[in-house]
Amino acid sequence: MLSDPAIGPWGGCQLVILAGNVKLFLRIEVISINSDSRHFDYLSSPEASEAAAKDGSTLVWPFGACEQHGPHLPLVTDALFAEEILTEVLDQMPKETPIWMLPVQKIGFSPEHLGFPGTLSISADLMLQLVSEIGRQLADLGIKRLVLFNAHGGQIGLLQAVARQLRAECPSMAVLPCFLWSGIESLKDLIPHREVEEGLHAALAETSLMLSIKPELVGIQRPFDGDENFPKNNISIPEGWSLEGAAPCAWLTKDLSITGVIGDSRGANPDLGDRLKNALVEHWTSLFINLMNSNWPSLGA
Numbered sequence: 001m002l003s004d005p006a007i008g009p010w011g012g013c014q015l016v017i018l019a020g021n022v023k024l025f026l027r028i029e030v031i032s033i034n035s036d037s038r039h040f041d042y043l044s045s046p047e048a049s050e051a052a053a054k055d056g057s058t059l060v061w062p063f064g065a066c067e068q069h070g071p072h073l074p075l076v077t078d079a080l081f082a083e084e085i086l087t088e089v090l091d092q093m094p095k096e097t098p099i100w101m102l103p104v105q106k107i108g109f110s111p112e113h114l115g116f117p118g119t120l121s122i123s124a125d126l127m128l129q130l131v132s133e134i135g136r137q138l139a140d141l142g143i144k145r146l147v148l149f150n151a152h153g154g155q156i157g158l159l160q161a162v163a164r165q166l167r168a169e170c171p172s173m174a175v176l177p178c179f180l181w182s183g184i185e186s187l188k189d190l191i192p193h194r195e196v197e198e199g200l201h202a203a204l205a206e207t208s209l210m211l212s213i214k215p216e217l218v219g220i221q222r223p224f225d226g227d228e229n230f231p232k233n234n235i236s237i238p239e240g241w242s243l244e245g246a247a248p249c250a251w252l253t254k255d256l257s258i259t260g261v262i263g264d265s266r267g268a269n270p271d272l273g274d275r276l277k278n279a280l281v282e283h284w285t286s287l288f289i290n291l292m293n294s295n296w297p298s299l300g301a
């Protein structure tokens, strides 16, 4: 009869101690690695090797940030958007499509928001090194394409630069740096011109999208950067220059806002968030399908 069996699972084994006896029961657990998973790091080593060897094998690396998004959105906002939208996009892809996602890079290059508590930023040098080192390893593994799927506007240029450098170093692997909010045709019908053009921060689009994706993470405040209490409110950007776009001025958040919000979050609502999410998923699904159906960059040549 068993007396107070001490059962401890150690990597699939269970040791059961009987009175007067010691019996070792080996419980063989069938650890099923989900070969349907789109998560590269959930593959076994042989599966990763097999995945990389496929024609057109593609990895998507989501990039976010850990940075202030005003008093009403969490630090993880950009990382969460990159991961959620990408997950929905990959769910639309045919099962046999050789595409997987890497773990999200949740700390990015965010010097513009330093000084607002909670913001963590790595240097430009470190970001270049990180992407170069991992990129070289992926190319060595045999991956044919690496997509840098970025949701933080402050590191667009940096990722474009490292993508070009990596491609030159590893010509067998395509590197495609893209920005979540770029190229979405219907944005102009959904959010104001200024926010579309200047990619504002924690304003109407991001607040609405979060209300759609994770409403429980959205606080009750709805800040805007025209706050009359902001002492620098009368400082305007020189004519012809802009926050982003043709003649950008490498702003720091504290130049523009006391709340950390750049733009106006007051009209945010979940219905707009749903429409933004659908537009993002539709756009990126189409682009990823086109990529996977292409032979870029001269695959097999």
Ligand SMILES: [Zn+2]
Pocket: 069, 077, 078, 151, 152, 201, 202, 206
């Ligand atoms: Zn953001």
